[in-house]
Amino acid sequence: MTSQPAAAQAVTTEDFSRNLATVNQKIAEAASRSGRQASAVRLLPVTKTIEPERLRLAIEAGVQTLGENKVQEALAKSEEFASEYPTLRYAVIGPLQANKAKFVARFAHEFHALDSLKLAQTLQRRLELEERTLEVFIQVNTSGEDSKSGIAAGEVAELLEAIAPLDRLVPRGLMTMAANTTDESTIRASFALLRTTLEELRDSGAPEGFDQLSMGMSGDFELAIEEGATVVRVGQGIFGARSYPQASA
Template sequence: MDAERIRLNIANVHQRVSTAAEKVGRRADDVTVMAVSKTRSSDEVRTAVAAGLRDLGENYLQEALEKRQATADLDARWHFIGPIQSNKTRAIAEHFDWVHSVDREKIARRLNEQRPDSLPPLDICLQVNVSLEDSKSGVAPEDLAPLARAILQLPRLRLRGLMAIPAPTDDVAAQRAAFARVAELFRDLQETVPTMDTLSMGMSADLESAIAEGATLVRIGTDIFGPRSG
């Protein structure tokens, strides 16, 4: 997609965020827009960062590593948002600033062990399977608290929040109900985990519902870069 269209799309997304936040008495500045840049070129990433987006989300490790190397001069935060295989944890621990998709203690322990001492603690979100879909990654809601307690013992990780991808639906009431459940789980954990400040939920199709229920970070791909081919 050409640079001017990406810039216009980003402006439109910011307007949607601002309108959604205003409707529920929130400040737009309290919601971070992440550009989901998987399958996108380094030039498209550069355009997004030049337009003011600092947070970049990637699902595919090898592609992300190549893209990060090609854009090493950018002031950006790189977030890994895809499923994590054990053989990928070292590269993720070494090259990302955030991980949104932690759902097992084994993976958390590997990320902790493999995070270089020269880097700050790795910021992580626990992915919760709020819709209990068999096809989705994520920890069941009832297992969140034990996983959080285990992660608090890992010094190279910093537990920052929850991430969720509810079952897709065009029903706004259903969208909000799912996000409200994630927000409730988030508030419950905050009572014992004071570092929790991030609620990563909402994408192009449902960001308004997510913001209405308290999202602090929305993950936007299609409405910034257009439909993807892969």
């Protein structure tokens, strides 16, 4: 990924307000460079590993959605905040084991890592029991790296058609993680492939509302916006450096 210094550790509401303003300004500038309005890009805060006490400060500063990749951690937060912040939204952004689909169906509003019909069918059954719907993003491996989850770009149309009868799933778009490199042209290529894949799907009759590109993290979200991102997943830019070295969202 491209290298950008993490924001200063946010420990007060004022810190979070300042960091959010900085990220939103970068979003606006990148959107402008791509000929779009800042309102065309949604900031999805990545809140994994962040304790509830700090999250409360971030919510008071304006965070409205929590992006999580640890399902049980996210479930615990949703239960803790249920009465305090009833309008808070939850987005699961990491790979999901089928045996945890029941939890996602219970609390999540968005799932950014759908990569198989089997998982979609499991979610459908669980959502029926919960009498809920779930917005889903199909994860595409645009870098070709074995370490990345997701299906190949050429397989998306088939999966999208297969999940069409699953009425509890609301397909919203595609998601990817860029190539793990510092080479900007390679990173851009990952994002551009996702954009062109979505364009081709829309030209061939994708469902109404299937128009979102979830791509870009703290180190590369500006490049992602320039390549067409409509959702950027930012954690360190808002919360500061995490407590473990491998995090980059």
